[in-house]
Amino acid sequence: MVGTNQVVAQAQQRSGLTVRGDEFLLDGEPFRILAGEMHYFRTHPDHWRNRLDRMRALGLNSVDTYVAWNFHEPRRGAIDFTGWRDIVRFVETAAEAGLKVVVRPGPYICAEWDFGGLPAWLLADPDLPLRCDEPAYRDLVDEWFGELLPRLAPLQATRGGPVIAFQVENEYGSYGNDQAHLDHLRNTMRGNGIDSLLFCSNGPSEWMLRGGNLPDELATVNFSGDPAEPFAALRRYQPEGPLWCTEFWDGWFDHWGEPHNTTDPVETAADVEKMLAAGASVSLYMAVGGTNFGWWAGANYDDAKATYQPTITSYDYDAPIGEAGELTAKFHRIREVIARHEPVPDGPLPPLPPRLPAQRVKPDATAGLLESLDALGEPVHRSAPVHMEALGQPYGLIHYRTRVQGPRETAGLRVRGLADRALVFADGEPLGTLDRNDPQGSVEVPVPRESVLLDLLVDTGGRINFGQRLNDPKGITDRVLHGSQALFGWEIRPLPLDDLSGLRFRPGAAPAGPAFHRATLRIGEPADGFLALPGWEKGMVWLNGFLLGRYWSIGPQRTLYAPSPLWRKGENELVVLELHRPGGSVELRPEPDLG
Numbered sequence: 001m002v003g004t005n006q007v008v009a010q011a012q013q014r015s016g017l018t019v020r021g022d023e024f025l026l027d028g029e030p031f032r033i034l035a036g037e038m039h040y041f042r043t044h045p046d047h048w049r050n051r052l053d054r055m056r057a058l059g060l061n062s063v064d065t066y067v068a069w070n071f072h073e074p075r076r077g078a079i080d081f082t083g084w085r086d087i088v089r090f091v092e093t094a095a096e097a098g099l100k101v102v103v104r105p106g107p108y109i110c111a112e113w114d115f116g117g118l119p120a121w122l123l124a125d126p127d128l129p130l131r132c133d134e135p136a137y138r139d140l141v142d143e144w145f146g147e148l149l150p151r152l153a154p155l156q157a158t159r160g161g162p163v164i165a166f167q168v169e170n171e172y173g174s175y176g177n178d179q180a181h182l183d184h185l186r187n188t189m190r191g192n193g194i195d196s197l198l199f200c201s202n203g204p205s206e207w208m209l210r211g212g213n214l215p216d217e218l219a220t221v222n223f224s225g226d227p228a229e230p231f232a233a234l235r236r237y238q239p240e241g242p243l244w245c246t247e248f249w250d251g252w253f254d255h256w257g258e259p260h261n262t263t264d265p266v267e268t269a270a271d272v273e274k275m276l277a278a279g280a281s282v283s284l285y286m287a288v289g290g291t292n293f294g295w296w297a298g299a300n301y302d303d304a305k306a307t308y309q310p311t312i313t314s315y316d317y318d319a320p321i322g323e324a325g326e327l328t329a330k331f332h333r334i335r336e337v338i339a340r341h342e343p344v345p346d347g348p349l350p351p352l353p354p355r356l357p358a359q360r361v362k363p364d365a366t367a368g369l370l371e372s373l374d375a376l377g378e379p380v381h382r383s384a385p386v387h388m389e390a391l392g393q394p395y396g397l398i399h400y401r402t403r404v405q406g407p408r409e410t411a412g413l414r415v416r417g418l419a420d421r422a423l424v425f426a427d428g429e430p431l432g433t434l435d436r437n438d439p440q441g442s443v444e445v446p447v448p449r450e451s452v453l454l455d456l457l458v459d460t461g462g463r464i465n466f467g468q469r470l471n472d473p474k475g476i477t478d479r480v481l482h483g484s485q486a487l488f489g490w491e492i493r494p495l496p497l498d499d500l501s502g503l504r505f506r507p508g509a510a511p512a513g514p515a516f517h518r519a520t521l522r523i524g525e526p527a528d529g530f531l532a533l534p535g536w537e538k539g540m541v542w543l544n545g546f547l548l549g550r551y552w553s554i555g556p557q558r559t560l561y562a563p564s565p566l567w568r569k570g571e572n573e574l575v576v577l578e579l580h581r582p583g584g585s586v587e588l589r590p591e592p593d594l595g
Ligand code: GLA
Pocket: 109, 110, 111, 112, 170, 171, 222, 247, 252, 253
């Protein structure tokens, strides 16, 4: 049970956000949090202000953001708070747009983000205990919080800044019940100068509330739909204190190969109306969804169906403010609701950001991937296969090569511990694809001659970000079997693909199998665009060296968002890595198509 009396007692001593009975006070005055979630890591930094202004125009008074540890420290020790990773600048920009800030530093954040925001290097040892009070995990988190939190502490409202509250962990009750873990995170936050209001946010089930809250801190709930029952559940757990829905799911995300999710704007706004009528505070998840650029998309695992479900590149989320800054029907319905309860800024609404006109280009040069391996990374040699994290590789593809002696009987090739798909080649010829979701699947490999050179190119989806299968190392964690014989003696090559400058493109058609295809797009003034790859099967797209993300013909997403700051006036270089079968041309379109 929350010790509301203690929270109340603190309220009288402190500035910033405090609790009095069932309400929040900001610097002593009654305050309702009308927040929207936006992730600085999912929106190009040149667009931060644009999107925050739209949130303010919606009538919100605050922005909540997660902090993605892996975005700042993809490789151990190489911590980056500059440019796109300048969270201090994001907070200051929010303040300039007239918004308060709620920070959710995790370090686990879920969020459909690779590994729930945890850095891949934690998986160098896939048995490392996560999200509990084991020293091996705790010490690493403390080091990271020691870097992050002192940067945020001076920005707190308790010191005159815009940051009003911090979340501890994320929906921890859905995962575990280690009170020592939550307590330790709180102490680490306090020890790094965080003196703001703390809260724990959880789903509204009893077991989630019991396992995921700290008795002396504010409890909040996350849900979609009618707020009556979730708020009643919160009341049963915490009889006194402000009601705050810290994640009101106003849309939803998509997996590859599943239908695109949308929610009805009128119903969504009606649920917001009920919360505001009840005097509650609310955070719209998401206000601005954004994009899983690069390799950053996460994944889910459906235990009932034993199925890995990779998340798509777009994180539009069917949010009120679209991936490209669109003010959707949901924006207008929610704004009307807010205006009935709180003042919304008047004046004209921000216009749709400009867009590039349609055009179509054909790639004019190609480079086969298997022929380009030396330009893409250094190999290591191991007896048995190992996963990429064990080699210090945070993301990308990974290649395994061995020689199988013959002649011998044709046998099926299987991979135990595959994440997530393996393209199999014998002497350079594509033989087929293995998939994590078909663990018994095999590809027949004949070895009629003295030997065969076997190549496995492992294609990866995002790391699982939710549930008990969070430890999701990529590549091959176990054995490759030919028939019942394990194959040993591997050349393993990490392919992070963060530098393609060594590729030697040649004019003309690509060789069979995975290949890079290069095209030049000429434009006038830079503006937003959407890239479609009709007839292409699966791969990634770079625009002027920036990885926009993954595409896949199984949908639902059919266009990739290419925001204006990535374009140059004049010539722009597009590189497509197609893993299977290239289409004829690439299209630049003025409209998104999310399926
Ligand atoms: C939970 C998590 C969020 C996100 C949503 C679904 O509420 O806390 O990070 O994963 O689910 O979008």
